Amino acid sequence: xxxxxxxxxxxxxxxxxxAITPHLASLIDPHDPNDPIARxxxxxxxxxxxxxxxxxxxxxxxxxxxxxxxxxxEPDRVLLKPLQLCAAYCRFCFRREQxxxxxxxxxxxxxxxxxAYIRDTPAIWEVILTGGDPLxxxxxxxxxxxEALSDIAHVGVIRFHxxxxxxxxxxxxxxxxxxxxxxxxxxxxxxxxxxxxxxxATRAALARLxxxxxxxxxxxxxxxxxxDTAEALDALFRLFVELRIKPYYLHxxxxxxxxxxxxxxxxxxxxxxxxxxxxxxxxxxxxxxLDIPGGAGKVPVGPQYLQDGTVEDPRxxxxxxxxx
Ligand SMILES: *Cc1c(COP(=O)(O)O)cnc(C)c1O
Numbered sequence: 001x002x003x004x005x006x007x008x009x010x011x012x013x014x015x016x017x018x019a020i021t022p023h024l025a026s027l028i029d030p031h032d033p034n035d036p037i038a039r040x041x042x043x044x045x046x047x048x049x050x051x052x053x054x055x056x057x058x059x060x061x062x063x064x065x066x067x068x069x070x071x072x073x074e075p076d077r078v079l080l081k082p083l084q085l086c087a088a089y090c091r092f093c094f095r096r097e098q099x100x101x102x103x104x105x106x107x108x109x110x111x112x113x114x115x116a117y118i119r120d121t122p123a124i125w126e127v128i129l130t131g132g133d134p135l136x137x138x139x140x141x142x143x144x145x146x147e148a149l150s151d152i153a154h155v156g157v158i159r160f161h162x163x164x165x166x167x168x169x170x171x172x173x174x175x176x177x178x179x180x181x182x183x184x185x186x187x188x189x190x191x192x193x194x195x196x197x198x199x200x201a202t203r204a205a206l207a208r209l210x211x212x213x214x215x216x217x218x219x220x221x222x223x224x225x226x227x228d229t230a231e232a233l234d235a236l237f238r239l240f241v242e243l244r245i246k247p248y249y250l251h252x253x254x255x256x257x258x259x260x261x262x263x264x265x266x267x268x269x270x271x272x273x274x275x276x277x278x279x280x281x282x283x284x285x286x287x288x289x290l291d292i293p294g295g296a297g298k299v300p301v302g303p304q305y306l307q308d309g310t311v312e313d314p315r316x317x318x319x320x321x322x323x324x
Contacts, residue, residue, distance in 0.1 A: 016258065017089045017100030018043050021168045024088050027196060036194040036226045041088055047258035053293075056097045058254040060295015069106045069114040073295060077126035080114055082106050082145060086133040087167040092221060092262040094254035094291070099132055105141075115148050118155065126157040135164035135172060143179035150182040158184055161219065163191040166198070169205035177212045188216045190245055193227050195235045203243060210244045217248035218286065222269050223262045224253075230275040237276070237284040247286035252301060255293050266290070270303040277303075278314045 020041045028038045064073040071079040084095075084103030093099065106114065118124050127149050134142065149155050160180070165172050180186050188209055192198065210216055218240045220227065227233055237247045250273070253263035273288045290301045305312045311321040 016043075016047060016091075016093075016096045019086070019101070020088045023168055023170070023199075023201070024166075024197075027199065034225060036196050039226050040090055040092070040193065040223070042091070044091065044261065046261040047091065049260060050257045051255075051260050054255045054257040054260065055293060056257060058094050058256050058293055059291040060293070061095070061098070063295050067113050067117045068110050070117055072117075072121070072124075073297060075123050077128060078118060078121075078124050079128045079130050080118070080145070080149075081131045082111060082114075082129065082134060082141070083132040083137060085131065085136055087136055087164060087171070090163070090221075092223060092253060092256065092259045094256045096256055096258075103132075105137075111145070115145075118149070119152050122154045124154060126159060127155055129158065129160040133162050133164050133167075134160045135162040135176060139173070139175040139179040142176065146180055146182050146186070150184050155184060157187065158182055159187045159189060161189045161191065165190060165202050165205040165209070166192050169199070169201040172205035172208060174208065177208055177214075180212070180214065186214050188214050189219050189248060190216055191219050192240075193220045193223055193236070194232065195239050198239060198243070206243050206245065216243075216245040218245045219249050219251065220247075220286070221251045221253060221262075222264055222272070222288075224264050225262070228264050228268065228272065230272055230279075233272060233276060234279060237280060237286065241281075241284050247284055249289045249298075250286045252288065252290045254291055266301055270301070274303045278316075 024037055024041055028042075029035050032038075060073075061071045061079075064071050066072055069081045071081070083105045084099045085101065085105075086099060089096070089099065118127060129145065137145075146158060149158050190206065206216065220236065222228060227236060233250070240247050250269070252266060252269055253259060269288055276285060287300045288302060289298050291298045306321065306323060309320060309322055310318045312318055
């Protein structure tokens with residue numbers, strides 16, 4: 001089917017932002033029909049299949065947004081979304097209907113109001129910069145935000161979530177990293193789903209962040225046809241540890257509209273985690289997480305080792321153990 005036909009179909013049905021960076025495009029193997037980069041970033045006609053239980057705002061950002069650009073669901077931490085742009089758009093993104101080239105930056109007045117909300121809410125201990133991708137901001141704008149947050153006494157931790165070291169590693173410049181410097185603790189969460197995303201340039205960008213004193217954790221999404229095998233996840237999590245990134249969360253696919261071709265079942269995810277427990281260190285194992293549709297929050301979803309008065313060991317043996 002021609003690209004033109006797909007574009008027409010997209011315009012008439014659901015519209016989700018499309019963009020890929022030259023760096024990511026250069027990684028696609030045109031001879032591999034299951035290329036993990038192509039599957040994650042290139043439009044597929046399967047996106048036009050929208051299931052009845054899929055949602056425009058699957059994890060419930062909007063009901064928890066007290067002011068534009070802020071999501072406050074957990075008492076001690078908020079999301080601050082200074083922009084709704086990314087360098088490349090993941091086809092499975094749970095914010096795919098909120099982000100894109102037409103969404104842009106918060107205005108200066110909107111950013112001031114968002115910062116004022118954080119300043120006026122003493123329960124907020126951690127501010128999570130997300131979006132969009134906060135490392136797409138200019139160093140000047142990022143520095144302004146980091147400095148404003150650093151000046152708030154009750155803010156103890158600034159965390160940023162980014163895919164930029166994967167999507168556009170050369171953009172993670174020393175000037176951008178300098179803009180993240182703060183008297184407060186600054187942590188980074190790196191979004192990466194497959195070892196093929198990690199090139200020498202990406203390794204170098206990640207090393208620049210860690211060498212600047214920024215501890216990194218990972219976030220991955222369990223994606224059918226990309227990383228839904230024990231081999232793919234084992235390789236990914238070991239690579240994170242070698243790159244000084246602590247595997248943090250493996251997310252179950254959110255119910256974003258037009259993403260059912262990416263979702264496994266929870267039982268499949270649990271079986272993968274059970275296998276990984278037999279072969280990976282605790283340092284290399286993330287938690288398998290579900291963000292409950294509608295905005296009730298995130299919880300680990302197994303697997304369970306302790307049940308009915310027995311506990312299972314990593315090799316599958318069962319041993320009596322009471323829970324009470
Ligand atoms: C994911 C998320 C967080 C952060 O959750 P952690 O478990 O601390 O990583 C905070 N607020 C909202 C609204 C979120 O969606």
